[in-house]
Amino acid sequence: AQTVTQSQPEMSVQEAETVTLSCTYDTSENNYYLFWYKQPPSRQMILVIRQEAYKQQNATENRFSVNFQKAAKSFSLKISDSQLGDTAMYFCAFMNPPSNFGNEKLTFGTGTRLTIIP
Amino acid sequence: NAGVTQTPKFQVLKTGQSMTLQCAQDMNHNSMYWYRQDPGMGLRLIYYSASEGTTDKGEVPNGYNVSRLNKREFSLRLESAAPSQTSVYFCASSHFDRVVYGYTFGSGTRLTVV
Numbered sequence: 001a002q003t004v005t006q007s008q009p010e011m012s013v014q015e016a017e018t019v020t021l022s023c024t025y026d027t028s029e030n031n032y033y034l035f036w037y038k039q040p041p042s043r044q045m046i047l048v049i050r051q052e053a054y055k056q057q058n059a060t061e062n063r064f065s066v067n068f069q070k071a072a073k074s075f076s077l078k079i080s081d082s083q084l085g086d087t088a089m090y091f092c093a094f095m096n097p098p099s100n101f102g103n104e105k106l107t108f109g110t111g112t113r114l115t116i117i118p
Numbered sequence: 119n120a121g122v123t124q125t126p127k128f129q130v131l132k133t134g135q136s137m138t139l140q141c142a143q144d145m146n147h148n149s150m151y152w153y154r155q156d157p158g159m160g161l162r163l164i165y166y167s168a169s170e171g172t173t174d175k176g177e178v179p180n181g182y183n184v185s186r187l188n189k190r191e192f193s194l195r196l197e198s199a200a201p202s203q204t205s206v207y208f209c210a211s212s213h214f215d216r217v218v219y220g221y222t223f224g225s226g227t228r229l230t231v232v
Contacts (some may be wrong), residue, residue, distance in 0.1 A: 002150075004160075006160075009158075018145055043206065043225060043226045044222035044223070044225055044226075044228065045161075045208065045210075046224075047221065050219065091160055091161065098214045103166065103168040103174075104149055104212040104214045105148055105151070105163055105166060105176065106151075106161070106163070106221070107163075108160035108161040108162070109160055110159060110160040111160050
């Protein structure tokens, strides 16, 4: 079974600074997908960014980017120019490639609580 | 708005009571899921339904049952609630291929068992 580890339960950073959240995972699969989800106090799960393991290029979405190291099984999230609205829980998640059976189960890490300080 | 709708949003149960959490999606997704979120544990999969008419156990299925009523609806039932089932429950649905990725979560149900 796959496991996802987030070793930073809590982090804080000054507004406008850059912060990096860590995630490692364990799998024997060669092809898979990785995600970062944001959960603000509203409880809603919001997709931040996704990465396909077969792609060498790191994914980027505006101020959010990842450092995907496949050999090291590491998938960190970098938030640049952090904003107060980035304050939330962040979850790293793993998914095996979907099959014809249509099952896309997610395995989550335990989360990192990020606080942006004004 | 298109999405996943969960009801109720909050519920308090006494130990031993039963209840059903309802979930419906209007995105024509084949697969649906129930997760629970506990402090310090992240989200864990309870049950899932890869397609209409099928259900399978996830990581933490004990104490729960599910029904995939039709393609839109996937309910989670607690037959005899226990304090250990105090949690936030999320329903989700998905459609995934190399072009389109859709994995949508409901807004969650906070359940307290006393």
